[in-house]
Amino acid sequence: MSRGGRVARTALTTVALVLVASACGSSSSDDPSVVRWYVAAGDVGSTALAETCEPSLGEDLSLEVVELPADPDALHTTLVRRLDADPSSVDLMTLDGALVPELGTAGFLAPVPSAARTALADGVLPQALEQTVVDDRMVAAPWLFDPQLLWFRNVTAERAGLDVTKPIAWADLISGARRLGVSVQMTDDLGSGLVDWVSALVASSGGTLLQGAGPDAKVGLGGAPGRQAAALVQQVAESGVGPGPDAAAVEAFAGIDGGFLLAPGTAYTDPSLTALQPELGVVQYPRVGETEAVPPARGTVLAVSAGSRHRSEVFDLVQCLAADETVASIVLSTGHAPARPAVLADRSVRSALPFARTLAAAQKAARPAPVTPYWTAVRRAVVDTWSPISGVTTDRTPTDSQAAVRAALRGELP
Amino acid sequence: MTARRSGLRRLGWLLPAVVVLVLVTVVPLGRVVWTSLHRSSPTTGSELVGLDNYTHLVASREWWLAVATSLVLVAGVVLVQLALGLVFGAALHRVGVVWPVARVVVLVPLVLLSVVSVVTWRDAVNGGFLTSWFDLGEAGPFAQLVAVTVGETWRGTGMVTAVVALSLAQVTASLSASAVADGATGLQRWRRVVLPSIGPAVAGVAAFRVLDTYRVLDGPLLTDDPSARLQTAPLLTWTTQFTALELGLGAAMSVLVVIGAAVLAAIVVPLFRVRRLL
Structure with a gap:
């Protein structure tokens, strides 16, 4: 081997050794203290x-x-x-x-x-x-x-004709926002916004997303509560009052045409809302029918x-x-x-x-996510079948989603 | 006796290689097959379910849809690559005669990593220059389709072009000259002289591109987003295995992908008569 080659090889080896040593040195995963x-x-x-x-x-x-x-x-x-x-x-x-x-x-x-x-x-x-x-x-x-709450600017609720002393219905919220040309924003904290929304709508319509813990758990999306939830999601998508659950919901609510926001208490301390704090009002999560709302949590x-x-x-x-x-x-x-x-x-x-x-x-x-070891699979199946929300229909989405969640529980493809 | 002993000794020398070969091929394959007979996940445990995973997949619409997507991608991408590669290769051959450096320079953009070409085309359709040229709105699945097919075509075309240009250089000059002397037309020269001599190499690269496109994973994976769903069979295997963590079902899928590749090879290799190469 030529002298140059030998030098180059030695240099490479040294670099490799230094890299390995520094990789080991910077990792504290073995430090017992x-x-x-x-x-x-x-x-x-x-x-x-x-x-x-x-x-x-x-x-x-x-x-x-x-x-x-x-x-x-x-x-x-x-x-x-x-x-x-x-x-x-x-x-x-x-x-x-x-x-x-x-x-x-x-x-x-x-x-x-x-x-x-x-x-x-x-x-x-x-x-x-x-x-x-x-x-x-x-x-x-x-x-x-x-739990999620319904946030708004006091003046917006007044102009939308909403009586904030009583529980607000989804239908009134959507029509009020539409009339004023403002949006209804929903948070998507840690990517669970859509499944939280669907599960809250199903629960508020008298159903339950999932009952039982095993792979044979009862899925409650195919029936009347599922159709009612789909109808509402469809209404939100068609009325154009907002994109549905979205990571930038709080910022959008703070903007000029932000009207309403569905979010947990953390929205209040969000940096983009600090200037708005004095004008903010908050009430319970909206109800679907006449029964009391079940907020997602x-x-x-x-x-x-x-x-x-x-x-x-x-x-x-x-x-x-x-x-x-x-x-x-x-x-x-x-x-x-x-x-x-x-x-x-x-x-x-x-x-x-x-x-x-x-x-x-x-x-x-409030009702949190159902207690099941298959939650991740269930969440993925719900998100797959309900997004984008512009594609949700009352006759297809509930049955498709029911089938997808059942397949996910059994570890199968939809 | 001596012959036998030397044979044994030769076997002894081969043994480590055989052991390594078994360790890196038979053991993982065996493990995949064994896993595919279970419903298995790191958290909810493992249970022997026999051939359930396979029967489920064979009956699953989602799975066949993914396989069909893969095959459509293969057919489209490989045909376009061959056509483009032949034209580019011929052009490159002519240019190369004049200026050899041109061959290398022209091939540079075509040897991009698929990551680069797929992301470039994805962003071109997704709010990039193609969006403004053709006034595309929300791209969605269309962007994904364009990115994957164009990106994959771009990558493969370079390889086909290089092979075509190289094998054109191998065509014996005297053979062409005597064909000209015999009064052969351009088309006849192409069919009787050029094609037979570049044929085996082109067939080889075509067969390779078919199998390579069939296993394409990086393109669909890079453009994967919730609103766009271009699921190739390898991508579906990937998400089942690494996101849904359904290890048994994922293993069954990968076995089916391997079987699919074998079937594809069994069709493609005799079709292009690749063996002439070997």
Whole structure:
């Protein structure tokens, strides 16, 4: 080999070795003194909370916040693969409560120790608690529980002729917005906006998206409630009052022709709405027929990995994060709703958060995603069959969607 | 005795290679087949279901639709590539006689990674220059179709062009000269002299392009969005396996994709008489 060739080869080898060494050096995944907390991107100021509660881990451990993708499919696969491959690389997770049955059934989540159970479960909303129990064992701590509300500018509601002292009907909302030429926006938090909307419309029409936990669960999209939901989605699409669930909903609502917004309490603290806060009004989620509305809700839980090497310390951390004072600070700074209603009833929270009463009432009526280990498959099937909303029809969509969800439950193609 | 011993020794030398070959081919294939007999997911567990996955797929409209999409893509893309490649190749051959560097320069845009060509064409239709030229509105599935077919054609045309230009250079000059001397017309020279000598190479590249287009995944994957649904069989396999995490069904699909490729090869190879090459 020529001298030049030898030099080049040595140089290449050195570069490769340096790269390998630096790749190993920068990764802390093997460091036993680090507790890793996985959160979805853009979630509740976890870094600040991590600083507040890190001392509860003791002196030897430090806390690291790791972001997961915001896209629900990417988040799900990343989490499942990681937990499946190396459960000890994850210690704590902030999860959508809808994912707990699946991860709990797979044995990825550590049961809450009996010593911590009372502190974490007492006084929690029953719907929020139900999401955290798998096979009669509590495998996650209920943390937040966010029902959607109907936001508007006071002047818009008045001009649309809506009586905000009574529950508002979807039909009045759509016709009012159309007359004024303003939009009805819907949030799409973490990509679950469409399935939340469909499931809320079905529930408000007296149906249930899914009953039962197994692959033979009863799907409630094909019947009259499904058709009523499809009729409403079609009405929204045809009247042109908005794009349906959309990631940019809050910004669009803040714009000139933004009229109404369906979103959880977090909309209130959104940077694009801070200037509008004094003119904002808020009421319960709209109803479909004469019956009371069932607002969609997302439960957020804290779950400890079954493979964590520091289980007891991490459960101490969970207790700190789920303590009433910590949650109250989250509620005040972000507008999230607590899983424990007592936090909202607290006088200091009530006086600082103008819509605390509306939020508390919405929480009582709200229904989160059905408790099933097949939630991801169900969500994908619903989104596949109901989007784009301009293609929704009352005769095809409900039956197609019913068939798609049933196939998804059995792990088949539609 | 000595012959036998040397034969054994030769086998001994081959053994590591055979072991590696088995490890990287038979073991994964066997595992895929075994997985395809289960309903399996990392979270909801695994259960033996026999041939259920296969019977479900054979009866599934969605699956055959994906297979049909793949085949339509293959037919369209490969025909256009061959036509363009022949014309470009002939032109390149003529130019190349004058200026050899031209061959290389002209081929550069055609050897783009498929990622680049697909994304370029997707964005061209999706609010890019094609949108403004032809006044296209919301592109949706149309953008996806254009991006995948044009992107894939673009990529394959380069290969066909190169092969055609190279094999044209191989046509014996004396053969053409004597055909001219015999008074053969241009068409006769093309049919009797040029085609027979470039035929095997073109047939080989055509067969390769058919199988390569059949397994196309990157194009549809890159343009995948919820409103547009161009599902090729490999893409459907991908989403079933890696997004829906239905490992058993996905494995059954990949077995069917491999069988499909074998069937396609069994049709295409004798059709183009590729064996003349080998």
